[in-house]
Amino acid sequence: MIGRKFLDFTVTTVSASSALFIILIVLVLIGDILLNGWSTLSWEFITESPMQGMTEGGIFPAIFGTFLLVVIMSFVGVPIGTVTAIYLSEYAGQKSIFARAIRFAVNTLAGVPAIVFGLFGLGFFVQFVGGGVDQVVSGGAELRWGQPNILWSSLTMALLTLPVVIISVEESIKTVPRELREASLALGATKWTTIRKIVLPNSITGILTGAILAVSRGAGEVAPILFTGAAYFLPKLPDSLSDQFMELGYHIFIMSTQSTDVEATIGIQYATTLVLLALTFSLNFSAIFLRYKVRTRSAH
Amino acid sequence: MHKGQRTQLGQDREVVEKVHRPTLELGITGGPHSQRDGEDRGRDPLWWKKRLRLSEFLAEKLVMLVAFVSFALIVLIFVFVFRETVPLLLSSSEAKVGLHPPEEQETYGDVAPLVTERHQTPKSESKGASMDVSGEGSADIKNLSGPMWQPVSSLPKYGLFPLITGSIKVTVVAMVIAAPIGVLAALFTASFAPRWAKEFLKPAIEVLAGFPSVVIGFFALVVLASFLQSVFGFQYRLNAFVGGLALSLAVIPIIYTISEDALSAVPKVLTEASLALGATRWQTALLVVLPAATPGVFAAILIGIGRAFGETMIVLMATGNAAILSISPLDPVRTMSATIGAEMAEVVFGETHYSVLFLIGLILFIFTFALNGIAELFIRQRLLKRFKGN
Numbered sequence: 001m002i003g004r005k006f007l008d009f010t011v012t013t014v015s016a017s018s019a020l021f022i023i024l025i026v027l028v029l030i031g032d033i034l035l036n037g038w039s040t041l042s043w044e045f046i047t048e049s050p051m052q053g054m055t056e057g058g059i060f061p062a063i064f065g066t067f068l069l070v071v072i073m074s075f076v077g078v079p080i081g082t083v084t085a086i087y088l089s090e091y092a093g094q095k096s097i098f099a100r101a102i103r104f105a106v107n108t109l110a111g112v113p114a115i116v117f118g119l120f121g122l123g124f125f126v127q128f129v130g131g132g133v134d135q136v137v138s139g140g141a142e143l144r145w146g147q148p149n150i151l152w153s154s155l156t157m158a159l160l161t162l163p164v165v166i167i168s169v170e171e172s173i174k175t176v177p178r179e180l181r182e183a184s185l186a187l188g189a190t191k192w193t194t195i196r197k198i199v200l201p202n203s204i205t206g207i208l209t210g211a212i213l214a215v216s217r218g219a220g221e222v223a224p225i226l227f228t229g230a231a232y233f234l235p236k237l238p239d240s241l242s243d244q245f246m247e248l249g250y251h252i253f254i255m256s257t258q259s260t261d262v263e264a265t266i267g268i269q270y271a272t273t274l275v276l277l278a279l280t281f282s283l284n285f286s287a288i289f290l291r292y293k294v295r296t297r298s299a300h
Numbered sequence: 301m302h303k304g305q306r307t308q309l310g311q312d313r314e315v316v317e318k319v320h321r322p323t324l325e326l327g328i329t330g331g332p333h334s335q336r337d338g339e340d341r342g343r344d345p346l347w348w349k350k351r352l353r354l355s356e357f358l359a360e361k362l363v364m365l366v367a368f369v370s371f372a373l374i375v376l377i378f379v380f381v382f383r384e385t386v387p388l389l390l391s392s393s394e395a396k397v398g399l400h401p402p403e404e405q406e407t408y409g410d411v412a413p414l415v416t417e418r419h420q421t422p423k424s425e426s427k428g429a430s431m432d433v434s435g436e437g438s439a440d441i442k443n444l445s446g447p448m449w450q451p452v453s454s455l456p457k458y459g460l461f462p463l464i465t466g467s468i469k470v471t472v473v474a475m476v477i478a479a480p481i482g483v484l485a486a487l488f489t490a491s492f493a494p495r496w497a498k499e500f501l502k503p504a505i506e507v508l509a510g511f512p513s514v515v516i517g518f519f520a521l522v523v524l525a526s527f528l529q530s531v532f533g534f535q536y537r538l539n540a541f542v543g544g545l546a547l548s549l550a551v552i553p554i555i556y557t558i559s560e561d562a563l564s565a566v567p568k569v570l571t572e573a574s575l576a577l578g579a580t581r582w583q584t585a586l587l588v589v590l591p592a593a594t595p596g597v598f599a600a601i602l603i604g605i606g607r608a609f610g611e612t613m614i615v616l617m618a619t620g621n622a623a624i625l626s627i628s629p630l631d632p633v634r635t636m637s638a639t640i641g642a643e644m645a646e647v648v649f650g651e652t653h654y655s656v657l658f659l660i661g662l663i664l665f666i667f668t669f670a671l672n673g674i675a676e677l678f679i680r681q682r683l684l685k686r687f688k689g690n
Contacts, residue, residue, distance in 0.1 A: 004580060011582035015488035018481045019497065022552060023504045029511065029549075032523055080369055087367035091360060098364070104676065105371040111603060111672035112665060113610025114513075115637045116377065119644070119661040123380040127649070159373055166370070192359040220512025223612040223637075227644045249514040249613075256518050257617055266522070273515055284510040 030277075037274030040267035046275065054233060054255065055265055059272050064237055065245035066279075069154050069225070070215045072241075077158035078211045081165025085210075088166070089173040090195055110163035114223035121156030121228040122148075144242050151241040153229030160224055161214035168213055168287075172206015172294050173199060209290045216283035220276065222249040232258075248276045381665060384658035387650070388444075444656070449623035449634065451643065451653045458656045462623040464663075466540070466633035470615055473544025473629055474551055474608040479601050481548070482555030486597075490563035491571075491585035509553035517617035520546030525618065536620055540633040543619030547608050555604045562596020563589060599675040606671040610664050612637040636660045 044058055051057030084102070092099030130145035130152060137144070145151075176199050184194040200207075222230075231244035232254055238245045255269045256262060262269075446459030485505075489498055525542045528534060534541075566589050574584040590597070620632025621642060640657050647654040 008580050008582045011586065012488075012492050015484040015492060015585075016497075018484035019488045019493070019501050021481060022485055022508065022556070023500060025549060026504045026508050029516075029519055030507075032519065033515070080366055083363055083366040084370055087363045091363055101371050102367050104673075105374045107676050108374055108669060108672050109370060111606050111668050112377065113606075113612065113637060113668055115610065115612040115640050116381065116661050116665045116668075119381050119384075119640065119658060120377045122644070123384050123658070124376060128380065162370060162373070190356050192356050216510065220510075220514065222512075222514045223641060226641050249512055252514050252518050253613065253617065256521055269518065269522070273518055276512060277515055280510055280512055281507070284506070288506065 033270060033273050033277055036267075037270035037272075040271035041274060045268075045271055050233065054259065054268075055261070056268075059248070059251060059268070059275065061234060061237055062246040062248045062251040062272070063275065065150070065230075066219050066248045066276075068150060068238065068245060069157060069247060070218050072151065072154035073158045073161065073218050074211055074215060076155060077161050077214055078165055078207065080158075081162050081210060081214070082169050082207050084162075084166045085169035085173060086195060086199070089170050090191070090199065106163050106166050109159075110167075114160060114221050115226075117156055117160045118224040118226055118228060120159075121152055121224060125152035125155055126228060148227060148229040148244060149242045150229050150238050150245045153225040153245070156224045156228050157218045157221065160221060161218050164214045164217055165210040168210030168291075169203065169206050172203040172209065175206075175294055176202045205290050205294050209287045209294070212283050212287040212290070216280045216287065219283070220249060220280050222247070222253055225250060248272060248279070252276065377665065378662075381658055381662050385655050385662055387652070387655045388659060444659075447625055449639070451656065456653065458652070460636075460656075460660065460663075462625045463634060463636045463639050463660065465625060466619075466623065467609055467635040467637070469540045469629060469633055470544045470547060470619060470635055471605060471608045473541055474547035475601070475605060477545060478548035478551040478555055478604060478608075482552045482600070482604070483559050483597055485552075486556050486560040486563055487585055487590060489560055490566075491589055492581065505553050505556050508549065509557070511549070513550055513611060513613040514617075516546055516549050517614040520614065520618035534630055536630070536632050538618055538620035539631055540619055540629045543615045543633070543635075544629065546614050546618045547611055550611060550614060551604045551608050554607055555600045558600035558603060559593070559597045562593040562600065565596070566592045602671050602675040606668040606675075609671075610637055610668050612641045616641045636664055640664075 046058060046063065047060050048058030049061055050059065084106070088099065088103060088106075092102070126146065126148055130147065130149075131140075134140055134142065134144060134146040180198050180202065181194055184198045185191070189197065225247060229244055230247045230250040232246075234244060234246055252269060252272050255265055255272065259265060443458050444460055446457055447461050448457040448459045449462050450457040485501065489501055493501065520542055521538070524546060525537050528542055528545075529537045570588055570592060571584055574588040575581075579588070615635045616638040619635060619638065621634045621638055622632040623634040623639070624631060640661055643653070644657050647657065
């Protein structure tokens, strides 16, 4: 009997300590970045450009580039993701092979490594589409679109975050009560009208959640933009879609691995990390809050 | 007025019954009795039906077309990553392309020497001297399967072997750490945890999942590596173990989330029956709940492996990036994903080196595709069947 109790205690302790380990690791990560990043963080740091060969100054171009990246990305990714979610939840039949193929594709896309998306962006957008546009426009004489730029980065990122949008929107469309749809159809509205006037307005929070989660993911991923448009340092902000751009995550990567004197800029590195983390976390928390609101609605 | 209306309605009904029966079954029944002008309606009693059917049809096809993007994307990724590797298949004719002019080394040097300096790469050149010269810089099968990865030298060597073993080594380290912690923590939430403990754990997992990989990589590079070196006295500050440990932080949330789903989907009846028969909580958890959810937990681990294998930024920053062939997890490694990330920006488009990097990407894509396919189709369906069958 003692053995049984002892085992009960051991199993509980071991599994509980795994859980505790996860909580501890999260606290250590946040604590370390907060403590070390806070001292360098200032208003000037956020609003100024890097100076003295990136050893001083701020990170405004990187913040601006990240912002531009996620905005262009959202304009492309969110509509496609939302319509796909509408298809999966409203039109797709249980036995339809087409629907199953789409569902399988969405799940698979979610597991494709980010670096492979980067390769795809380079091979498809930069070389194939961009190179093709250059051929048509100037006969290949001028290299404008056929090189990495912010548009190709944003499109690559839009495709990477597509599954995030689809899964989140579909989940929220499912919480729209069946009775609402049936009432609309019973009143003579067609399926498409029902979707437009009933389903979509009622799942607008879900679409917003999906967009926020996608932005958070897009702001944090670096691998897809390594060679589709991110730049080490630029003296001016991008003013055209065919310009390269600076980005927060890429800035952290560059500063911590490629610069000549890593120790000298450690404060900048930590502060940049803190800014990126604050950005993704505030986005994630608002997504969690919105999702919570959607769930409580469906419980009524 | 009265007469006209009557006949019109009569006609309407007749025609509807004759011609438009099928539409009734499609659920497009009932007119909108819209406020639109009655004139139009008078001329053609079916104007709204035609309109609706056409726009309905178009809307559905358009929605399907957009949904098709996801599927097309999978195909396009494969096609366009594969396309760039085609020159390798025809490599015999382009064998000499791989010979770089000497100045090429300097452009690549932006990354490599700095990284090696920082990461204290052990000297691996000495072995290279004895390498047979058969490769001659081309990327034929012999060169690709060779033991050396030296893409930038007068005699480029594209041996993928050290990169593949590097990826496997880091993945194994990450999984050995992440799988037990993730599954046990999930088991704790599903079987033991009091309410308040869940309130702490679930947000912590969400927060951990929300960490950008570049931030975890940065933490591993700046904090974790130095800490572990001072505790264990590693010869190399950045090595496969540090990279794997950092990687496990990115994999734990995935394993936890999927296995927690599977564990909490185990029917309450099973748990209650077990407890009623006098089993203790740990017996129920380990001998009833966990076995019942095995396929789901297995799927979680497979998807975790896929993520660990393909993750780029963490390994790029924390593993030391030296393509050496060794068993020890305390040596620096260069993984497949990190190789693409570090070298793609420096290569010349269309060169052998460029094609080989795409080949590595293709291998990564096919491997994760297969893992996800197995996890998705086979295991999840089996899990569902098992619970529904009972």
